[in-house]
Amino acid sequence: MPVTDQSVGQETKREATSGGIQVIARAAEVLRLLQAAPSGLTQAEVVERIGLAKSTVHRILGALEGEGLVTVAGTRGRYRLGPEIPRMAASVRSAMIVDLRPYLEDLSRQLEETVDLSVLEDHQVVFVDQVIADRRLRAVSAVGAGFPLHCCAPGKALLAALPATALEDAVPNRLTAETPHTLTTRPALHRELDVIRRTGVAFDREEHTVGISAAGVAIRTAAWGAAAISVPTPTQRFTGREQALADALLHAKDRIETDFGPVKSAW
Structure with a gap:
């Protein structure tokens, strides 16, 4: 088959497109690398x-x-992530809140x-939306509040889903004791994270606040990445309901990830 100017042009266009895609992929890889290093990296690093x-x-x-x-x-x-990243993230977060509110x-x-x-x-869990139970005795956390990752259900669920390198960066060397029930050593936390990876559900048994327990799951979708859904309750209503809470959370997780599609890239 003879080579024509048109076929050469088409091949050149395909090569340019392929090269452009490769550059985008490499840029995304650099951004993910910087995301996992909040203190920043030099060009050599x-x-x-x-x-x-x-x-x-x-x-x-x-x-x-x-x-x-x-x-x-x-x-x-x-080098660190720049000011445009939070602006983009805020837009994604707003969409996530709207999307997930019905669930x-x-x-x-x-x-x-x-x-x-x-x-x-x-390095903490930040609450971005909440549906408050219609009960006189209920657990409520302020939207916008941040909790340490190691002692709350959504924090442990998100930690368990992180890649190993990001996990090591996210867990501080010193784990503060928020209550007498808080896990305060890294080995103990890692053992619990292993359990969470197997079951898909994280529990907080009065580890952040005495009198309040919770169950939580991490969710990941192609639409807006990673988040956690959790159900905090007074401990007196939590004890004996752990499996029912876990089943309901896992069902909600499956619905959300099915409706919005699986994540195609790393966190």
Whole structure:
């Protein structure tokens, strides 16, 4: 088959498209790398961890910095996620809250308990939405409040779902004792996270607040990434209901992940 100007042009266009996709994929890989390193990375550290040529990393970082997606901080030139990332994240979070509100309401009606929606932010769980139970005795956390990851159900659920490298960065060396029931050693926490990975459900048995217990699950979808749904209750209503709470949460998780599609990339 003879080679024509048209076929050469089409091949060149395909190569350009393929190259553009590869650049986007590499830029996304750099952003995920910086997400897992809140203190920032130097260009040399990015090169070492990502396995690309120094010139390629330099071009990618320069382009991302120009778009506000990364920024350079400190005298050593450590790269961190830039100011455009929180703005994008806020938009995604607003969409997530709107999307998930009906599921939270269904779960709250079913269990007659408060249902929380939370996300992982700055090494803590931050509550971003809540459906409050119509009961005189109920558990309520303020939207916008942050809890330590190691001692609450949504925090442990999110920790259990993290990749190993991100998990080590997220768990502090010193685990504060919020109550006499809090897990305060890393080995004990890691043992519990192993259980959560097997069962899919995390429990807080008065580990954050005396008198309040909770169950929670991590959810991941292609629409807005990772979050956690949890059901906090007075301990007197929690004891003996653990399996019912777990079953209801897992069913809600399956519905959400089926309706919005599975995650296709790493956290």
